[in-house]
Amino acid sequence: MxxxxxxxxxxxxxxxxxxxxxxxxxxxxxxxxxxxxxxxxxxxxxxxxxxxxxxxxxxxxxxxxxxxxxxxxxxxxxxxxxxxxxxxxxxxxxxxxxxxxxxxxxxxxxxxxxxxxxxxxxxxxxxxxxxxxxxxxxxxxxxxxxxxxxxxxxxxxxxxxxxxxxxxxxxxxxxxxxxxxxxxxxxxxxxxxxxxxxxxxxxxxxxxxxxxxxxxxxxxxxxxxxxxxxxxxxxxxxxxxxxxxxxxxxxxxxxxxxxxxxxxxxxxxxxxxxxxxxxxxxxxxxxxxxxxxxxxxxxxSGGIKSFEGPGAKSGHDPAKGSEDHKVLGKGWNSIAVIDTGTQGGVPSGSSGGDPGGFLGSLGDQVSGKFGKGMVFSTRLVNALVTDDGKMYVGAVTKDALVKAANSGQ
Incomplete structure (x- = not known):
């Protein structure tokens, strides 16, 4: 039509x-x-x-x-x-x-x-x-x-x-x-x-x-x-x-x-x-x-209140990030960057508290200027966890996450 x-x-x-x-x-x-x-x-x-x-x-x-x-x-x-x-x-x-x-x-x-x-x-x-x-x-x-x-x-x-x-x-x-x-x-x-x-x-x-x-x-x-x-x-x-x-x-x-x-x-x-x-x-x-x-x-309240949507009256602009995260990019390509404060990235063996490398089996290992990390993917939201403890999350592709991490921000 x-x-x-x-x-x-x-x-x-x-x-x-x-x-x-x-x-x-x-x-x-x-x-x-x-x-x-x-x-x-x-x-x-x-x-x-x-x-x-x-x-x-x-x-x-x-x-x-x-x-x-x-x-x-x-x-x-x-x-x-x-x-x-x-x-x-x-x-x-x-x-x-x-x-x-x-x-x-x-x-x-x-x-x-x-x-x-x-x-x-x-x-x-x-x-x-x-x-x-x-x-x-x-x-x-x-x-x-x-x-x-x-x-x-x-x-x-x-x-x-x-x-x-x-x-x-x-x-x-x-x-x-x-x-x-x-x-x-x-x-x-x-x-x-x-x-x-x-x-x-x-x-x-x-x-x-x-x-x-x-x-x-x-x-x-x-x-x-x-x-x-x-x-x-x-x-x-x-x-x-x-x-x-x-x-x-x-x-x-x-x-x-x-x-x-x-x-x-x-x-x-x-x-x-x-x-x-x-x-x-x-x-x-x-x-x-x-x-x-x-x-x-x-x-x-669990979400049954309101047909106005989260943040409707708060006056907060999510695009500016907050104290615990910042935002890279614009619009649909925005990526939230969170510093977890945990070094070493995702454990991949029993010595790291992940027997059999279970978490590692769910993601794809990647590397770049930022070092090494692992990308966890869904059909909509993807997340990159780097070995230096940063997490990059967004409704973007794996390549976009790696590029954001390489930017050093």
């Missing part, structure tokens, strides 16, 4: 207009690349779109981005189907932690969302979501003969694992602390992260229409202009009426199945029943109390 509008074909005037539109939607800042999107990556979900493409009024890419940014959806319920195809080996659940970058729960509770929701980084999953404003959200991860639910109701945040009959309880701080360290779980979450990458290194077009979960939607196509990135294209289905992203698909530059795809199979924008967010620990359940401070509540 023909595209409605392309930044590549509309010249400098429309490019300037798109930038102006982005300024109006200030929450979309330049990212550290697409690493934020890859915190939890979701794979191919087939047959989410209904048959037949709807006929809708024409809209420009700028207008569609603004429509997403200005979407005021505060109430919804529905089912989201997600899965993951990072191309990682089956490591008995370890791949989920590696992909998400989230450390195992310190509480030891199977109901703690900081570890439970990392399961979204591998396999196929069905989620039921419900939202009623900023103070009430519920996300349920449906499993075989079991269910995990994460509920935010007022100041209380509850996690419940029906398989183990364990409950995790946290409390949101009275200062209204933002939940910045969230696990993306809906098309909106992923779209917010991806649209942070829209700058002059990006081509943005409206690529026709489609039907998702019975709703008419526009297709926004986001493609890097740069070579060297592992991201091929991102497609976002945007509700034609209210601007809510209904489906998100990220395909790799290497081709093949999508790396990231999350889509509603059913959705309603009616107000959920108040009882949806009620929770009382079942009789006999083991209850673990989390950190009740505002800081602790940030992690205990």
């Amino acid at each position: 023909a595209r409605y509008e392309s930044d590549d074909n509309s010249g400098a005037e429309d490019t300037g207009a798109l930038r102006s539109g982005r300024r109006k939607a200030a929450r979309y800042g330049v990212p550290v690349a697409v690493v934020g999107v890859a915190a939890v990556t979701i794979g191919l979900v087939p047959a989410l779109a209904d048959s037949g493409d709807p006929s809708l009024p024409k809209i420009t890419a700028q207008q569609l981005i603004e429509k997403i940014a200005q979407s005021d959806v505060e109430q919804l319920s529905g089912t989201v189907k997600v899965s993951t195809d990072l191309g990682l080996p089956n490591l008995g659940g370890l791949e989920s932690s590696l992909a998400s970058g989230v450390a195992p729960s310190e509480s030891g509770s199977s109901a703690d969302p900081t570890s439970k929701l990392t399961e979204l980084a591998a396999g196929t999953h069905t989620l039921r979501v419900a939202v009623d404003g900023e103070d009430r959200q519920k996300l349920s991860l449906m499993e075989s003969a079991a269910e995990y639910s994460l509920i935010h109701n007022g100041k209380d945040v509850w996690g419940f694992d029906s398989k183990s009959n364990e409950v995790y309880h946290g409390t949101v701080g009275q200062d209204g602390a933002d939940h910045e360290d969230e696990v993306p779980s809906t098309p909106k979450d992923f779209a917010d992260e991806a649209l942070k990458s829209v700058d002059d290194t990006t081509s943005v077009t409206v690529d026709g229409t489609m039907r998702v979960a019975g709703r008419d939607a526009y297709k926004l196509l986001v493609k890097p202009k740069q070579s060297g990135t592992t991201v091929g294209a991102i497609s976002i289905a945007v509700d034609a009426k209210n601007g809510m992203p209904l489906k998100f698909t990220l395909t790799p530059a290497s081709g093949g199945a999508a790396v990231v795809d999350a889509g509603f199979t059913q959705v309603s924008f009616a107000k959920p029943a108040a009882s949806t967010f009620d929770f009382t620990p079942p009789k006999g359940a083991k209850v673990t109390e989390g950190d009740k401070s505002a800081e602790g509540a940030k992690s205990s």
